[in-house]
Amino acid sequence: MDAAIVTVGDELLTGDTENTNATWLCGTLDDRGVDVERVTTVPDRVSDIARVVNEYHAEYDAVLVTGGLGPTHDDVTMDAVAAAFGREVAPNEEALAWLEAEGGYAADDLATGTAELPVDARPLHNTEGVAPGAVVESCYVFPGVPDEMHAMFAGVAEEFEGERTYVESVETSEPESALLDRLSEVQERFEVSVGSYPGESVTLKVTATEPSEARRAAEWLDERVEA
Amino acid sequence: MDAAIVTVGDELLTGDTENTNATWLCGTLDDRGVDVERVTTVPDRVSDIARVVNEYHAEYDAVLVTGGLGPTHDDVTMDAVAAAFGREVAPNEEALAWLEAEGGYAADDLATGTAELPVDARPLHNTEGVAPGAVVESCYVFPGVPDEMHAMFAGVAEEFEGERTYVESVETSEPESALLDRLSEVQERFEVSVGSYPGESVTLKVTATEPSEARRAAEWLDERVEA
Structure with missing residues (x-):
């Protein structure tokens, strides 16, 4: 919807x-x-x-x-x-x-x-x-x-009722421009979409229709970006 | 503009x-x-x-x-x-x-x-x-x-430059529905537009392109609504 x-x-x-x-x-x-x-x-x-x-x-x-x-x-x-x-x-x-x-x-x-x-x-x-x-x-x-x-x-x-989505967040101190390769790769490996939101640090939001998929993709990213 | x-x-x-x-x-x-x-x-x-x-x-x-x-x-x-x-x-x-x-x-x-x-x-x-x-x-x-x-x-x-407008505010404890007659009249008497914004009390905003017109209309209203 x-x-x-x-x-x-x-x-x-x-x-x-x-x-x-x-x-x-x-x-x-x-x-x-x-x-x-x-x-x-x-x-x-x-x-x-x-x-x-x-x-x-x-x-x-x-x-x-x-x-x-x-x-x-x-x-x-x-x-x-x-x-x-x-x-x-x-x-x-x-x-x-x-x-x-x-x-x-x-x-x-x-x-x-x-x-x-x-x-x-x-x-x-x-x-x-x-x-x-x-x-x-x-x-x-x-x-x-x-x-x-x-x-x-x-x-x-x-x-009002649509397909629920699940979001996991990962924080990183790396600038957005340095993250491009991993953002592409995570979206190839998992059924997720990823948004990046700059602030004092960069927040990566991983969205999926399956909670386990969001969690696995977030863990994959978390291991590969600097805290 | x-x-x-x-x-x-x-x-x-x-x-x-x-x-x-x-x-x-x-x-x-x-x-x-x-x-x-x-x-x-x-x-x-x-x-x-x-x-x-x-x-x-x-x-x-x-x-x-x-x-x-x-x-x-x-x-x-x-x-x-x-x-x-x-x-x-x-x-x-x-x-x-x-x-x-x-x-x-x-x-x-x-x-x-x-x-x-x-x-x-x-x-x-x-x-x-x-x-x-x-x-x-x-x-x-x-x-x-x-x-x-x-x-x-x-x-x-x-x-970015347009025609400046001037706004004066009047607060009243009366409900919007009771104010209709005076809201109509003030807009007939003066070259202003008036908006009313309900909250804990009702705020009346008087807008004009001439500061004196906004002020005179606000004074007219202020004398005719309950504080």
């Missing part, structure tokens, strides 16, 4: 807010064996969001959208997702019922648009806040507030 | 590395008055990088790419940028001369590819590391190691 993440918000594009939602979703999906192929941040603008959602829906098994839910004029994500699928938005009865039953809101008190979702969307309950999420085909729409997003994702986590 | 940022790396898409480069570039470009319209993370794969660079080059005034420079097999960014512009890569004489003069490398000792840039690219000197950057038309390619990227950006910062 592969997926793309779309994070919505001008505050991300000005660097005012760190995109912790993207990092969290990437790590969570990776743990579930899902390959994340794109993470894209777009402004609070219907045409931009709709265009990116539409493109990624055509290309990847799932699209996860966060941010831009709520009642204010810059919360346009639901309108945009509806547009991407050629649908209208309308008040969602199930979401309204939740808000009345658990949030203590009377339907008439809710700001216009709070419970408006794309027509025929599956609503997702927001246990930590007000704005509901939605699923339209394989596109999942979550709030941008991290606690609300985490809780809402937990409710649908089982719907 | 508008711009798009492309961050390259499997380690970003698995959530192993926080994308601090994106946040830093967004903040730095915003300070220079440049509108960042997209931030996209792509895997270490030539076709994916080339496709996104190509699309954004056609659409935005500048494209800034970080990550995937260096000698290992997963460092494919220069090949991809070359492909996006229909060019080959070739050893860059100016970059090689820097590495010999300042890095103390003999050209023959450098791993194949270290100083290979798209043909006719403008090389960017890496004062903090080895791999050079490059400029191809309006596409800027920087290393992924943050210190190297920051230093290299500083050398070309003057090439």
Whole structure:
């Protein structure tokens, strides 16, 4: 299973807010064996969001959208997702019922648009806040507030499942350029892929679908690089 | 001036590395008055990088790419940028001369590819590391190691210049849904745009191209929302 993440918000594009939602979703999906192929941040603008959602829906098994839910004029994500699928938005009865039953809101008190979702969307309950999420085909729409997003994702986590991979790390003091021969050889000898990540030392990450294969390749490398 | 940022790396898409480069570039470009319209993370794969660079080059005034420079097999960014512009890569004489003069490398000792840039690219000197950057038309390619990227950006910062905007913030304990009337009114009364960002309290950000306009609108709001 592969997926793309779309994070919505001008505050991300000005660097005012760190995109912790993207990092969290990437790590969570990776743990579930899902390959994340794109993470894209777009402004609070219907045409931009709709265009990116539409493109990624055509290309990847799932699209996860966060941010831009709520009642204010810059919360346009639901309108945009509806547009991407050629649908209208309308008040969602199930979401309204939740808000009345658990949030203590009377339907008439809710700001216009709070419970408006794309027509025929599956609503997702927001246990930590007000704005509901939605699923339209394989596109999942979550709030941008991290606690609300985490809780809402937990409710649908089982719907994201790919082939698990296993990663072993090897640290070395050698520079990347000196390691090329052994990086090639380990990938010929074992069914693994290897990434190298420079920092104070170089970290080699060995990835395989079989844990024993990752371990054997990492041991092979560990014996052949300087600590 | 508008711009798009492309961050390259499997380690970003698995959530192993926080994308601090994106946040830093967004903040730095915003300070220079440049509108960042997209931030996209792509895997270490030539076709994916080339496709996104190509699309954004056609659409935005500048494209800034970080990550995937260096000698290992997963460092494919220069090949991809070359492909996006229909060019080959070739050893860059100016970059090689820097590495010999300042890095103390003999050209023959450098791993194949270290100083290979798209043909006719403008090389960017890496004062903090080895791999050079490059400029191809309006596409800027920087290393992924943050210190190297920051230093290299500083050398070309003057090439990024847009209309400066001024932001004033107002905090309120009122929920977003209660603020809608005043958010509409302030945008009618003043030449500003207003974003609202929920957290423990709600932050209202008033943005204008004139500092006095931002300040007057923020004062107007501040008098009309609950602290």
